[in-house]
Amino acid sequence: MMGAGKTTVGREFAKRHQMRFVDCDHEIEARTGVKVPTIFEIEGEAGFRRRESQLLDELTRESGLVLATGGGVVLAPVNRAVLSSRGIVVYLNVPTSVLWERTRHDRNRPLLQVANPRERIESLFRERDPLYREVADIVIDGGRGNPGGMVRQIEKAIEDFRKKDANTECRPG
DSSP: TTSSHHHHHHHHHHHHHHHHEHHHHHHHHHHHSHHHHHHHHHHHHHHHHHHHHHHHHHHSSSSSEEEEEEOOOGSSHHHHHHHHHOOOOEEEEOOOOHHHHHHOOTTTOOOOSSSOOOHHHHHHHHHHHHHHHOOSSSSEEOOOHHHHHHHHHHHHHHHHHHHHHHOOOOOOO
């Protein structure tokens, strides 16, 4: 979800592991030369989502990359399939009250430019949480810790995930 800390935590994780970090929204802005709200204004959400899907497909083909996706990337089934098949997906599950606190003054969030942005966050969370959980290999509950603490939780969860994955036997039939 927007405001969960994907960029901050992802950047810190990438730095610790000498990996490249990319924030999808920032990359779209760099490639188009305009801010996300402008893309929404000109092309609508559907136009933005097309750009997002194309970029996701491109970037998930790279190795050694930490990728912070936009919160709505999971809305398209094709994006969920790409995420599920091309890496370890970490879902930063943050309470809506914290998301609201982190985003309420941010004018670069086109989906929150509505009469009741707090209600909109809660609605988006209800819609998206099951989709995030569908693609997530790891769910990290957060919201109040510092980024370093969240990165340590992710590192431990990835280590456990890889051990479990290595111990899983494939049997025919």
